[in-house]
Amino acid sequence: MAHTYTNLLIHALFSTKDRQPMLDDELKTRLFPYLAGIITTLKGRPVIISGPKDHVHLLFVLPATLPLADLMEKLKANSSRWVHEDFPRRGDFAWQSGYTAFSVSQSNLAPVRRYIVQQEEHHRKLTYQEEVLALLKRHEIQYDPHYVFD
Numbered sequence: 001m002a003h004t005y006t007n008l009l010i011h012a013l014f015s016t017k018d019r020q021p022m023l024d025d026e027l028k029t030r031l032f033p034y035l036a037g038i039i040t041t042l043k044g045r046p047v048i049i050s051g052p053k054d055h056v057h058l059l060f061v062l063p064a065t066l067p068l069a070d071l072m073e074k075l076k077a078n079s080s081r082w083v084h085e086d087f088p089r090r091g092d093f094a095w096q097s098g099y100t101a102f103s104v105s106q107s108n109l110a111p112v113r114r115y116i117v118q119q120e121e122h123h124r125k126l127t128y129q130e131e132v133l134a135l136l137k138r139h140e141i142q143y144d145p146h147y148v149f150d
Contacts, residue, residue, distance in 0.1 A: 009105070011116070012100065013057045013101075014056060016093070017094035018096075019096075019129075023054065023055075035058065038078050042063060042071055045060060048113050054128055058116075059104065059109075059116055068101060072101070100132055100135060102135065
């Protein structure tokens with residue numbers, strides 16, 4: 001795409017299925033770089049990936065040629081398959097079916113990055129569900145409370 005310039009910063013998050021605490025240190029050490037590799041392969045640019053035991057936060061630059069839904073589908077499907085192949089004893093590993101995502105302005109890059117880095121500390125006070133609802137409200141996203149979490 002000649003003369004196409006974008007900086008589409010996205011903050012996305014999704015949980016393990018039923019918010020099971022499956023993301024232990026052994027898995028996170030390998031999974032987060034693997035997620036970054038998928039984003040890079042799709043021509044995006046990972047900025048930071050982190051999260052506690054039951055969900056992951058990603059801050060990345062979305063490539064101009066790929067819809068967010070396609071990137072998220074590939075990211076979750078490929079990483080889930082990889083977990084099953086490289087960690088056979090984790091056969092019950094799965095991601096939730098949906099995700100939450102927000103655009104981030106360049107001027108808010110540092111605060112969002114800090115927010116993602118501090119996830120372990122942040123979730124000593126707040127559950128994943130409380131966090132998602134607060135983010136949806138903050139970003140003025142309408143939602144049906146019956147279908148927010150699968």
